[in-house]
Amino acid sequence: xxxxxxxxxxxxxxxxxxxxxxxxxxxxxxxxxxxxxxxxxxxxxxxxxxxxxxxxxxxxxxxxxxxxxxxxxxxxxxxxxxxxxxxxxxxxxxxxxxxxxxxxxxxxxxxxxxxxxxxxxxxxxxxxxxxxxxxxxxxxxxxxxxxxxxxxxxxxxxxxxxxxxxxxxxxxxxxxxxxxxxxxxxxxxxxxxxxxxxxxxxxxxxxxxxxxxxxxxxxxxxxxxxxxxxxxxxxxxxxxxxxxxxxxxxxxxxxxxxxxxxxxxxxxxxxxxxxxxxxxxxxxxxxxxxxxxxxxxxxxxxxxx
Amino acid sequence: xxxxxxxxxxxxxxxxxxxxxxxxxxxxxxxxxxxxxxxxxxxxxxxxxxxxxxxxxxxxxxxxxxxxxxxxxxxxxxxxxxxxxxxxxxxxxxxxxxxxxxxxxxxxxxxxxxxxxxxxxxxxxxxxxxxxxxxxxxxxxxxxxxxxxxxxxxxxxxxxxxxxxxxxxxxxxxxxxxxxxxxxxxxxxxxxxxxxxxxxxxxxxxxxxxxxxxxxxxxxxxxxxxxxxxxxxxxxxxxxxxxxxxxxxxxxxx
Numbered sequence: 001x002x003x004x005x006x007x008x009x010x011x012x013x014x015x016x017x018x019x020x021x022x023x024x025x026x027x028x029x030x031x032x033x034x035x036x037x038x039x040x041x042x043x044x045x046x047x048x049x050x051x052x053x054x055x056x057x058x059x060x061x062x063x064x065x066x067x068x069x070x071x072x073x074x075x076x077x078x079x080x081x082x083x084x085x086x087x088x089x090x091x092x093x094x095x096x097x098x099x100x101x102x103x104x105x106x107x108x109x110x111x112x113x114x115x116x117x118x119x120x121x122x123x124x125x126x127x128x129x130x131x132x133x134x135x136x137x138x139x140x141x142x143x144x145x146x147x148x149x150x151x152x153x154x155x156x157x158x159x160x161x162x163x164x165x166x167x168x169x170x171x172x173x174x175x176x177x178x179x180x181x182x183x184x185x186x187x188x189x190x191x192x193x194x195x196x197x198x199x200x201x202x203x204x205x206x207x208x209x210x211x212x213x214x215x216x217x218x219x220x221x222x223x224x225x226x227x228x229x230x231x232x233x234x235x236x237x238x239x240x241x242x243x244x245x246x247x248x249x250x251x252x253x254x255x256x257x258x259x260x261x262x263x264x265x266x267x268x269x270x271x272x273x274x275x276x277x278x279x280x281x282x283x284x285x286x287x288x289x290x291x292x293x294x295x296x297x298x299x300x301x302x303x304x305x
Numbered sequence: 306x307x308x309x310x311x312x313x314x315x316x317x318x319x320x321x322x323x324x325x326x327x328x329x330x331x332x333x334x335x336x337x338x339x340x341x342x343x344x345x346x347x348x349x350x351x352x353x354x355x356x357x358x359x360x361x362x363x364x365x366x367x368x369x370x371x372x373x374x375x376x377x378x379x380x381x382x383x384x385x386x387x388x389x390x391x392x393x394x395x396x397x398x399x400x401x402x403x404x405x406x407x408x409x410x411x412x413x414x415x416x417x418x419x420x421x422x423x424x425x426x427x428x429x430x431x432x433x434x435x436x437x438x439x440x441x442x443x444x445x446x447x448x449x450x451x452x453x454x455x456x457x458x459x460x461x462x463x464x465x466x467x468x469x470x471x472x473x474x475x476x477x478x479x480x481x482x483x484x485x486x487x488x489x490x491x492x493x494x495x496x497x498x499x500x501x502x503x504x505x506x507x508x509x510x511x512x513x514x515x516x517x518x519x520x521x522x523x524x525x526x527x528x529x530x531x532x533x534x535x536x537x538x539x540x541x542x543x544x545x546x547x548x549x550x551x552x553x554x555x556x557x558x559x
Contacts, residue, residue: 047559052558053559054558070414070555075409075410080409082402082405086403087403088319090319091322099407100410102307103311103407103410103411104410150410
């Protein structure tokens with residue numbers, strides 16, 4: 001049983017169907033990358049999970065409990081980081097966390113301890129001034145702190161890195177990886193390198209449905225092309241290898257770019273072993289021998305076609 | 306219930322730190338000081354403005370003139386200012402998204418409405434009481450010999466009118482989701498009340514009576530009992546408006 005289960009979810013705004021039969025199952029203790037183009041329905045889905053929007057049909061279960069629109073019971077399991085978190089500017093971070101803690105119903109002493117702990121986790125422990133002067137990145141970090149205050153079993157982050165500079169992004173990603181063991185994280189984004197960096201599961205949302213979903217390793221395995229990249233020390237050696245007679249057959253496609261030779265083999269029965277034995281036959285030692293991995297970008301482009 | 310107090314505390318903190326409370330109290334304080342002074346000084350102003358040689362006798366001002374000013378100023382400017390200042394309190398949180406964060410933490414939506422309405426009433430009561438006390442103090446000081454009847458009761462009725470209008474504002478804000486809509490609906494209700502006053506039969510039940518006949522009550526030309534139906538109607542509308550706000554807000558897609 002997953003920590004979040006979505007079953008046949010539908011939602012439309014006016015005549016515009018945003019979510020069309022979405023099924024999703026998120027295993028516990030994963031960092032789940034929820035990828036889709038702008039306007040694919042990522043935020044809408046998340047808001048329905050939080051009970052902020054009413055689904056037209058379908059069920060959503062958080063930790064096995066059904067989410068009811070307008071009620072907030074299941075929200076006790078959740079932490080939410082909105083895409084652009086907004087706080088009460090006239091409060092200090094500590095005061096804001098206290099307010100959140102009191103609303104969640106945590107005891108006073110625990111709020112204080114937890115707030116200090118979280119502010120130091122997100123690097124805001126020395127900011128005693130009001131939130132007014134905070135940068136986007138600082139607000140995003142405070143957003144994570146407030147989302148983690150109630151020790152949620154599931155943390156939902158809506159494009160946490162989209163509006164940040166490279167350093168701010170790195171900080172957020174580092175924090176998210178740091179909490180991986182304790183909390184399941186869903187993380188919506190359209191920045192694929194972020195997904196590749198920290199997520200272990202990924203789902204691609206396109207036109208209101210998941211077109212691809214599973215663990216990152218599995219998906220990559222499934223979409224792996226039988227391709228190899230061999231890098232040589234010099235161009236001469238590379239062209240020599242590219243010219244080998246044994247490679248000139250219909251199932252093999254060889255291309256060379258300076259000292260790098262790329263070999264694509266469409267025959268599944270022929271593997272890298274074949275290339276390695278060729279290399280040893282010719283007494284050649286490459287600088288690098290690499291199995292070609294499908295990039296998330298290529299998977300994504302394929303999935304949203 | 307705990308949510309309610311937490312959120313009310315937050316509203317009060319917000320009011321202090323964003324200077325809203327300061328502005329409101331200052332306006333009401335000024336209104337309070339103005340009333341008796343204008344009453345006292347009117348004859349002298351009139352005299353100064355008159356060309357030499359012309360002679361108009363202005364009746365000596367009394368406590369009644371001071372109270373007349375109070376109901377004119379607080380009943381109009383004061384009510385207008387408080388509605389204007391408080392009109393954005395729900396819509397600002399919705400459009401900025403500050404409320405969403407707390408709702409996802411389990412803050413109940415009815416607690417939001419109740420706390421916000423309580424805060425509105427607190428602000429109105431504080432400003433109103435300030436203005437009233439200052440007017441009362443000065444009036445007693447400047448016109449010690451005059452006595453007026455039902456001063457406190459009369460003030461209570463205008464207060465009820467304010468509470469009524471704020472409930473309408475709350476409902477308007479929930480209905481429209483933006484501050485202009487709330488203002489528009491409140492203004493609309495005010496105008497409807499004024500139009501209804503054209504029918505003598507309705508007058509007794511019209512909440513507007515609570516803010517328009519106060520001076521007559523002080524002058525003892527109207528008995529307190531004449532206000533009770535309007536108080537009843539206002540009370541019922543307040544309960545309905547707040548219950549409606551809670552129900553609508555719970556169904557609102559955010």
